[in-house]
Amino acid sequence: MLNLWRKIRAHGRVAEPPVGGRGYPLVPGLRGSVQVRHVDAGSCGGCEVEIGAAFGPVYDAERYGARLVASPRHADALLVTGVVTRNMSEPLRRTYDAVPAPKLVVAVGDCARDCGVFKGAYGVAGAVGDVLPVDAEVAGCPPRPEAIVAAVRGLTGR
Amino acid sequence: MNLTESALGLAVGVAALAALAVAALPGRWRPACAGAGTALAGAAGVAAGVAALTGRPFSLSLPGLLPLSGLEFGADRLSGFFIAVTGAVAVPAGVYATGYLRHSGTSRSACAFLPLFAASMLLVPAAAWAVTLLACWELMALTSLLQVLAEHRRRPEVAEAGRWYAVMTHLGFACILAALMLAGGGSLLAVRHLPAGLAGTVFVLALAGFGSKAGIVPLHAWLPRAHPEAPSHVSALMSAAMVNLGVYGIIRTGFGLLGGGARWWWLLVLALGAVSAVYGILQAAMSSDLKRLLGYSTTENMGLVLVGLGAAGLFAGTGHRVLAGLALTAALLHVAGHAAFKTLLFLSAGAVAQRAGTRDLDALGGLRGGMPATTAAFAWGALAASALPPGTAFVSEWLLLQALIHGLPGGGTAAAVVLPTAVAAVALTAGLSAATFVKAFGTGFLARPRSDGAARAAEAPGSMLAGMALAGAACAVLALVPGAVLPALARAAAMTAGPAVAGLVTLRLSGAAGELSPLLLALAVLAVTLVAAGWLRVLPGRRARRAARLWDCGAGPLTARMEYTATAFAEPLQRVFDDVLAPETGIDVTHLDEARYLVAAVEYRRRVPDRVERRLYQPALAAVRAWGEAGRRLAPGSVHRYLGYGFYAVVALLIVLTVTR
Amino acid sequence: MTRLGIAGGIIQVVVITGGAPLLAGVMRQVRARLEGRAGPGIGQPWRDLRKLLRKEPVTPAGTSELFRIAPLVLLATTVTVAGVAPFVTDTSAVGPAADLFAVAALLAMGTATLALAAIDTGTAFGGMGASREMTIMALAEPTLLVAVFALSVRAGSTSLAAVVTATLRDPARVLSPAGLLAAAALALVTVAETGRLPVDNPATHLELTMVHEAMILEYAGPDLALVELASSMRLAVFLGVLATLFTPWGIATTAAPLALAAGTAAFAAKVGLLGAALAAGEVFMAKLRLFRVPELLAGSFLLALLAVTASYFLAV
Amino acid sequence: MSAVMSGVMTSTVYVQLLDLACGALLATAVVIVWRRRLAAIIRTFAVQGAALAALAGVLAVHARDVRLGVIAAGVLALRAVVFPWLLGRALAASGPAPGERETRPLVNVTASLLAVAVLTLIAYAVSRPLTALAPSPAADAIPVGIAVTLAGFFVLVTRRRAVSQLAGFLLMDNGITATGLLTTASAGLLTEAGVSLDVLLAAVVLRALAGRMRDAFGDTDLDDLRELRD
Structure with a gap:
C-alpha cells in the first residue's frame, strides 16, 4: 500500500493536456455526456488496443464526459470496430436496436469505414455503413488514440 | 351461557353437522358443504375467541361425555387468542376448500373430516383439564392425519409423509401425556407448585411434546414432509393454526401451569428458538419445492416465536x-x-x-x-x-x-x-x-x-x-x-x-x-x-416508451432454460453455509470414446438433505431396526413359544413379588 | 413532529437528492486524480442524469409492471430514509419512522424490489446479480443490527434521534472501544450494502464480476436515471448515518436559519469527506472474490459483537 | 513529571485511555485472526504490542509505579519491536515470497471469526466472578485479556504455517500479560521478565527450527510433517 502511494505521489497526473478545440455535439440531447458501448464486429484487435488507450490514463477520454458501459441499454453511442462479418451482422443490428434513442454509431478504423484490406473477402458482410447508419467515422489502421478522442469529443461537445 | 360458550358450541355443532352432511350427500355437493362448514365453524370460533379475549371467560363441565373424568372446558384471554387465530385461519381455508376440493376430487372421508379438524383445533385451547386436552389433542392429530393422507392414492410420497407424521405426532402425544400426568393431571388453569426437579422434568417433556407439534428443531422432521403433501387448505390449517397450538401448550405449561420457572428453562427455549429460526430459514432458502419451502419457513417462524x-x-x-x-x-x-x-x-x-x-x-x-x-x-x-x-x-x-x-x-x-x-x-x-x-x-x-x-x-x-x-x-x-x-x-x-x-x-x-x-x-x-x-410524466423532453427485445448479447433469443433457477439463486448461500448444510454434490464427466480430451456429457447432481434428519433420525431408525432384527429370533412363529413367554413372565413376576415382599 | 424536524426533513431531502450525484462525482474525481487521470469533473453524474431523463424509456419483452415500478420504489424508500433520519437537525421529521431498524428495513426493501425486477427480466445476468445482492444483504443484516444494538444500548433506544442526542450530550462515548468497534463494523456494512470495493466494483464492465450492475443491465433512459440517482442517494444516506451516529457535531438543534445552514454545511462536509476517503481507499483495493465476502462480513460481525460486549467489559 | 501526568490524568481520562488500550488489544486480535497475509499479521502484532505497552503505561501512570513504567518500556521494546522483527526474519527465511499467506487453515476464516466471537462471550461469562471480586475499571477489563488469550490459543491450534502458529503463541502470551497486568496492577517485574525470556527463547528456537525444516523439506507446512511418521 505504501508502495502504491509512493507511486501515486511520484507520477502525479499522467493525463496529457487536451489537443484541439471542443467539438459540437451531433445530438443536442447528448451534450456533455455520452455513454459508449463498444462492439467488435470482426476486428483484428488493433482498434481495441487503441480504444483501450484512448480511455486509459494518458488520453483519458472520460474527462470529456464519455464512458464505456456494459450494456447497450445504458449506451448512447456504439463504437463499432472491424469489418462486419456475416456472423456479426445480425448481432450488430440487434445491438443497435437495443440502444434507446437518440443514438449514434461511430465506425472506428478503416475496416469499419470501408472494409480496408478485407474488402471482398469471404465471410465479410460489408462495412459498418452497409448495416447501420453511421454518424461519425475515425480513419486509420488502427486509428491513433488522439483521433478516437477527437471523435468522442465530437459526440459530447466538450 | 355466555357468548364465548355459545359461539364455541355453535362452531362444534356446525362442524359436526357439516361432517354428517358430507357423509350423506352425493359427491357433487361435498366440497361446498365441507368448505362452508369449515368456514362457518371458523367464523363461530373467531367470535368465541374474540369474546374470550375481550374478557368473557367461561367454564363448562360435561361429566358424562368421557368415562372416568368427563370433559372440562374453559377459556381465559390466552385461550381466547389462540381460538380466535385458529378460527380466523379456518374461515379463508374453508372458503378456499370449496373451490379446491371440487377440482382435485378428494374422497368422502377427507371432505368429512375437514370441518372436524377445524373444530378439534378450536377445542384444544378451550380444554381446561389435562384429560380433556389430551382427548382434543388426539382428535386433532387423527383428523389432521386423515387430511394429510387425502391424496395418497395419487402420489406415493404422501404415504411416507403420513407415516412420519403419525409416528412423530404420537411420540409428541406420549411426551405431553407424561408431562401432564407428572404434573398431577387435573385443571390446566391453576398454578401447580411442584418441587424444582419435577417441575423441570415436566417442562422439558411438555416442551418436547408441544415443540414437536410446533416444528421446533430437532423435532421438525415431519413438518417439511407432511405440510407440502397435504391438500393446500389443510397445509394452511396445519401450518398456520395447528403449529400455534404447540406454542399455546408451551405458554400454558410454562407460564400458567408451572407459574414461570428456573432460568435454564427459558434459556433452553430461547436457544431452541434461535436454532430453529436460523436452521429453518436456511433449509427454506435451499428448498426449490414451493410448499416445502413454506413448511420450513413455518419452523423458522415458530423459532422466532420461541x-x-x-x-x-x-x-x-x-x-x-x-x-x-x-x-x-x-x-x-x-x-x-x-x-x-x-x-x-x-x-x-x-x-x-x-x-x-x-x-x-x-x-x-x-x-x-x-x-x-x-x-x-x-x-x-x-x-x-x-x-x-x-x-x-x-x-x-x-x-x-x-x-x-x-x-x-x-x-x-x-x-x-x-x-x-x-x-x-x-x-x-x-x-x-x-x-x-x-x-x-x-x-x-x-x-x-x-x-x-x-x-x-x-x-x-x-x-x-x-x-x-x-x-x-x-x-x-x-x-x-x-x-x-x-x-x-x-x-x-x-x-x-x-x-x-x-x-x-x-x-x-x-x-x-x-x-x-x-x-x-x-x-x-x-x-x-x-x-x-408524476414528476417523470411531466418531465420536459419526455419520450414515449418503446418495447424492445430482451437484451440477449445479440445472440439468438433467450430460452427459458437460460434463466436463473431457484437452485442457482440459492447457490451462493449454499456455499456460504456449506459447513452447516453439508450439501451432497457430484459431477460425472462422460468422455467420448474417441478421445479422453473430448467431453460427451457432464452430469451435475446436488442435493441438500436435512442434516438434522440425517444425523439424528436415521441413526435412531437404524438402531430401532437393528433391535427389531435382534428381537426377531425370539419370534419364530411357534405358538407354543409365545404361550411359553407368557408363562415364564407370570412365573417371574410371582417370584419377584415374593422376594420383594 | 416539530417545526425543527420538518424543516430538517425538507432540507435533507433536497440536499441529498441534489447532492448525491455530486457525491458520486467527487468520489469519481478523487479516484481519477489518484489514478493520474484528469477526470470528468464532479458535475458529470448530473450531466449523465440530465441526459438519461431525456432518453427513450425501453420496456424489454416479457417484463411486467414490477420492472417499471421497481426504480420508483427504490427511489421512494431512499428518499423516505433521507427525509426521516436526523441528518441536519437533531429531531426527525417523522419520529416514529426514524427508528434504526425501520431505516435498515426500508433500505433492504429497496434492495429486494430491485432484485425482483432483475429476476423479472428473465436474463441470466439479472438472476445472477439478484442472487448475489440478496446473499450479501442477508449476511450483512446481522452485523448491521448488532452494531445498532451496541449503539442503542447506552442511548436506551433504537431511535436515531435518541442516539444522536445521547452522543451530543456525552461526546466521550464516541472514543470508547464500543463506539469505535461499532463504527468499524458499520463502515464495513456500508461498503457491502452500497456495492463499493472490495465487495462490488461499481466501475466494472465485466458481467461475471458484477453484483449491483448486473441487476440493472436492462434499464434504459429515465428508469436508469432513477436507479442511478437512488444508488448514489443510498450511498449518501449510509455515509450520512455513519457520520451522524459517530460525529454528530454541527447538527442543528434549533430551527434558527443560521443553525439550519450550519447543520446543512456540516452534514455536506462530513459526507463529502467520508466519500472522498472511501474513494481514496478503493484505489488501493482489488475486488474480493464473491466467496471471500462472507469472511469480510463475518469479521465485521465479530467487531459488532465485540462492540456490544465491550460496553460490558469496560467501564466507559 | 510524574506528578504533572497524574494531575492531568483525571479518573475519567484514565478509564477512557485504559479502555481504548484494551479495545485496541481486542481489535488487533480480531485482525490477526482475520488476515491471511503473514506479513500483515506480523505488522498487526507489532501494533498489538504497542497497545499492550500503552496499557501498562496507563496503569503505571495511574498507580505512579515506576516498576510498572519499566515493564511498559520493556513490553514496548520486546513486543512491538523485537518480536515482530524476529518473526519477520523467520518469515523471510522460511517463505519463498514476501506476500506469503496462510492458505489452508484447518478452520476456515469465517468459522474462525465466529469461533472467536463465541470465545469472547465465554471469556466474558467466565471472568464475571473474577471481576466481581474487586470491581474497578482495570478489573472490568479482565475479559479482554482472557479473550485475547483464548483467541491466541485458537490460532495456535488451527493454523498450519509455522510462522502464524508462532503469532498465535505470542498472541496468547500478550493475552496472559494483559490479564496479569489488569488483575494485579503491580505484577512482579521478575515474572514478566521471565515470561518474556521464555518467549524469546521459543522464538529463537522456532526460528531455527523453521530454517532447518525449510532446508530439509522446502516448506513449513506442519501438516506435511505427518508424512515423517507415516
Missing part, C-alpha cells in the same frame, strides 16, 4: 415484568401475523400447484401472466413473511428486537451473553427470509415459464381467490394498523405483566423508549413513489 417466549421467561424471572410482557406480546403478534401470511402463502401456492401441475420452483416461472391475482396474493404474503416494511413480520420482529435490546441493561451475565446472540440470530433470520422469499416469488412467479404446465396455468376460480383475499386482508390489518389488535394481545400476555405497547397509528412501548409507525412508513413510501411517477 425466542420471544424464552426472552419473556428470562425477563419475568429477573423481575422485568414490563419487558416480559413486551416479549410475550411480540411473540403473540408474530403468531397472529404468521397465521395470516402463512395461510395466504399456502393458499396461493396450492392454486399454483393445482393449476401448473407442479410445485417445483425450477419448473415454474412466468405465472404473473396467467395467474395475476394469485401472483399478487403470493407477493403480498411474501412481503409480509420477509420482515420488510410494510409487512406483519416486520412489526413483530421490531417488537421482539425492542424487547431484546431493552433487556440488556441490568440483565446480568446471562443476558449479556444471550441477548446479543439472539439479536444476531433474529437479524440473520430476517435477512435470509428476505432472500428466500425473493427467490420464491421471483423465480416462481416472475420471468418466463420454465415448463409447459407453468405456461398454460390459468387463474384459480373465484372461491379460491376469495379465500386468499380474506387472508390478505388480515395481513394488511396486522401489517399497517397492528395497534388495532395489540392491546388485546397485550392483555392476553398480561399473565406476566401489564400492557406493553400502546397507540393505534404509532406504536409506543410503555416502560421503555421506542416507537414505530408502520402506517406512516408505508404512506411515506407510497407518497414519494407517486410524486416521483
Whole structure:
C-alpha cells in the first residue's frame, strides 16, 4: 500500500493536456455526456488496443464526459470496430436496436469505414455503413488514440 | 351461557353437522358443504375467541361425555387468542376448500373430516383439564392425519409423509401425556407448585411434546414432509393454526401451569428458538419445492416465536415484568401475523400447484401472466413473511428486537451473553427470509415459464381467490394498523405483566423508549413513489416508451432454460453455509470414446438433505431396526413359544413379588 | 413532529437528492486524480442524469409492471430514509419512522424490489446479480443490527434521534472501544450494502464480476436515471448515518436559519469527506472474490459483537 | 513529571485511555485472526504490542509505579519491536515470497471469526466472578485479556504455517500479560521478565527450527510433517 502511494505521489497526473478545440455535439440531447458501448464486429484487435488507450490514463477520454458501459441499454453511442462479418451482422443490428434513442454509431478504423484490406473477402458482410447508419467515422489502421478522442469529443461537445 | 360458550358450541355443532352432511350427500355437493362448514365453524370460533379475549371467560363441565373424568372446558384471554387465530385461519381455508376440493376430487372421508379438524383445533385451547386436552389433542392429530393422507392414492410420497407424521405426532402425544400426568393431571388453569426437579422434568417433556407439534428443531422432521403433501387448505390449517397450538401448550405449561420457572428453562427455549429460526430459514432458502419451502419457513417462524417466549421467561424471572410482557406480546403478534401470511402463502401456492401441475420452483416461472391475482396474493404474503416494511413480520420482529435490546441493561451475565446472540440470530433470520422469499416469488412467479404446465396455468376460480383475499386482508390489518389488535394481545400476555405497547397509528412501548409507525412508513413510501411517477410524466423532453427485445448479447433469443433457477439463486448461500448444510454434490464427466480430451456429457447432481434428519433420525431408525432384527429370533412363529413367554413372565413376576415382599 | 424536524426533513431531502450525484462525482474525481487521470469533473453524474431523463424509456419483452415500478420504489424508500433520519437537525421529521431498524428495513426493501425486477427480466445476468445482492444483504443484516444494538444500548433506544442526542450530550462515548468497534463494523456494512470495493466494483464492465450492475443491465433512459440517482442517494444516506451516529457535531438543534445552514454545511462536509476517503481507499483495493465476502462480513460481525460486549467489559 | 501526568490524568481520562488500550488489544486480535497475509499479521502484532505497552503505561501512570513504567518500556521494546522483527526474519527465511499467506487453515476464516466471537462471550461469562471480586475499571477489563488469550490459543491450534502458529503463541502470551497486568496492577517485574525470556527463547528456537525444516523439506507446512511418521 505504501508502495502504491509512493507511486501515486511520484507520477502525479499522467493525463496529457487536451489537443484541439471542443467539438459540437451531433445530438443536442447528448451534450456533455455520452455513454459508449463498444462492439467488435470482426476486428483484428488493433482498434481495441487503441480504444483501450484512448480511455486509459494518458488520453483519458472520460474527462470529456464519455464512458464505456456494459450494456447497450445504458449506451448512447456504439463504437463499432472491424469489418462486419456475416456472423456479426445480425448481432450488430440487434445491438443497435437495443440502444434507446437518440443514438449514434461511430465506425472506428478503416475496416469499419470501408472494409480496408478485407474488402471482398469471404465471410465479410460489408462495412459498418452497409448495416447501420453511421454518424461519425475515425480513419486509420488502427486509428491513433488522439483521433478516437477527437471523435468522442465530437459526440459530447466538450 | 355466555357468548364465548355459545359461539364455541355453535362452531362444534356446525362442524359436526357439516361432517354428517358430507357423509350423506352425493359427491357433487361435498366440497361446498365441507368448505362452508369449515368456514362457518371458523367464523363461530373467531367470535368465541374474540369474546374470550375481550374478557368473557367461561367454564363448562360435561361429566358424562368421557368415562372416568368427563370433559372440562374453559377459556381465559390466552385461550381466547389462540381460538380466535385458529378460527380466523379456518374461515379463508374453508372458503378456499370449496373451490379446491371440487377440482382435485378428494374422497368422502377427507371432505368429512375437514370441518372436524377445524373444530378439534378450536377445542384444544378451550380444554381446561389435562384429560380433556389430551382427548382434543388426539382428535386433532387423527383428523389432521386423515387430511394429510387425502391424496395418497395419487402420489406415493404422501404415504411416507403420513407415516412420519403419525409416528412423530404420537411420540409428541406420549411426551405431553407424561408431562401432564407428572404434573398431577387435573385443571390446566391453576398454578401447580411442584418441587424444582419435577417441575423441570415436566417442562422439558411438555416442551418436547408441544415443540414437536410446533416444528421446533430437532423435532421438525415431519413438518417439511407432511405440510407440502397435504391438500393446500389443510397445509394452511396445519401450518398456520395447528403449529400455534404447540406454542399455546408451551405458554400454558410454562407460564400458567408451572407459574414461570428456573432460568435454564427459558434459556433452553430461547436457544431452541434461535436454532430453529436460523436452521429453518436456511433449509427454506435451499428448498426449490414451493410448499416445502413454506413448511420450513413455518419452523423458522415458530423459532422466532420461541425466542420471544424464552426472552419473556428470562425477563419475568429477573423481575422485568414490563419487558416480559413486551416479549410475550411480540411473540403473540408474530403468531397472529404468521397465521395470516402463512395461510395466504399456502393458499396461493396450492392454486399454483393445482393449476401448473407442479410445485417445483425450477419448473415454474412466468405465472404473473396467467395467474395475476394469485401472483399478487403470493407477493403480498411474501412481503409480509420477509420482515420488510410494510409487512406483519416486520412489526413483530421490531417488537421482539425492542424487547431484546431493552433487556440488556441490568440483565446480568446471562443476558449479556444471550441477548446479543439472539439479536444476531433474529437479524440473520430476517435477512435470509428476505432472500428466500425473493427467490420464491421471483423465480416462481416472475420471468418466463420454465415448463409447459407453468405456461398454460390459468387463474384459480373465484372461491379460491376469495379465500386468499380474506387472508390478505388480515395481513394488511396486522401489517399497517397492528395497534388495532395489540392491546388485546397485550392483555392476553398480561399473565406476566401489564400492557406493553400502546397507540393505534404509532406504536409506543410503555416502560421503555421506542416507537414505530408502520402506517406512516408505508404512506411515506407510497407518497414519494407517486410524486416521483408524476414528476417523470411531466418531465420536459419526455419520450414515449418503446418495447424492445430482451437484451440477449445479440445472440439468438433467450430460452427459458437460460434463466436463473431457484437452485442457482440459492447457490451462493449454499456455499456460504456449506459447513452447516453439508450439501451432497457430484459431477460425472462422460468422455467420448474417441478421445479422453473430448467431453460427451457432464452430469451435475446436488442435493441438500436435512442434516438434522440425517444425523439424528436415521441413526435412531437404524438402531430401532437393528433391535427389531435382534428381537426377531425370539419370534419364530411357534405358538407354543409365545404361550411359553407368557408363562415364564407370570412365573417371574410371582417370584419377584415374593422376594420383594 | 416539530417545526425543527420538518424543516430538517425538507432540507435533507433536497440536499441529498441534489447532492448525491455530486457525491458520486467527487468520489469519481478523487479516484481519477489518484489514478493520474484528469477526470470528468464532479458535475458529470448530473450531466449523465440530465441526459438519461431525456432518453427513450425501453420496456424489454416479457417484463411486467414490477420492472417499471421497481426504480420508483427504490427511489421512494431512499428518499423516505433521507427525509426521516436526523441528518441536519437533531429531531426527525417523522419520529416514529426514524427508528434504526425501520431505516435498515426500508433500505433492504429497496434492495429486494430491485432484485425482483432483475429476476423479472428473465436474463441470466439479472438472476445472477439478484442472487448475489440478496446473499450479501442477508449476511450483512446481522452485523448491521448488532452494531445498532451496541449503539442503542447506552442511548436506551433504537431511535436515531435518541442516539444522536445521547452522543451530543456525552461526546466521550464516541472514543470508547464500543463506539469505535461499532463504527468499524458499520463502515464495513456500508461498503457491502452500497456495492463499493472490495465487495462490488461499481466501475466494472465485466458481467461475471458484477453484483449491483448486473441487476440493472436492462434499464434504459429515465428508469436508469432513477436507479442511478437512488444508488448514489443510498450511498449518501449510509455515509450520512455513519457520520451522524459517530460525529454528530454541527447538527442543528434549533430551527434558527443560521443553525439550519450550519447543520446543512456540516452534514455536506462530513459526507463529502467520508466519500472522498472511501474513494481514496478503493484505489488501493482489488475486488474480493464473491466467496471471500462472507469472511469480510463475518469479521465485521465479530467487531459488532465485540462492540456490544465491550460496553460490558469496560467501564466507559 | 510524574506528578504533572497524574494531575492531568483525571479518573475519567484514565478509564477512557485504559479502555481504548484494551479495545485496541481486542481489535488487533480480531485482525490477526482475520488476515491471511503473514506479513500483515506480523505488522498487526507489532501494533498489538504497542497497545499492550500503552496499557501498562496507563496503569503505571495511574498507580505512579515506576516498576510498572519499566515493564511498559520493556513490553514496548520486546513486543512491538523485537518480536515482530524476529518473526519477520523467520518469515523471510522460511517463505519463498514476501506476500506469503496462510492458505489452508484447518478452520476456515469465517468459522474462525465466529469461533472467536463465541470465545469472547465465554471469556466474558467466565471472568464475571473474577471481576466481581474487586470491581474497578482495570478489573472490568479482565475479559479482554482472557479473550485475547483464548483467541491466541485458537490460532495456535488451527493454523498450519509455522510462522502464524508462532503469532498465535505470542498472541496468547500478550493475552496472559494483559490479564496479569489488569488483575494485579503491580505484577512482579521478575515474572514478566521471565515470561518474556521464555518467549524469546521459543522464538529463537522456532526460528531455527523453521530454517532447518525449510532446508530439509522446502516448506513449513506442519501438516506435511505427518508424512515423517507415516
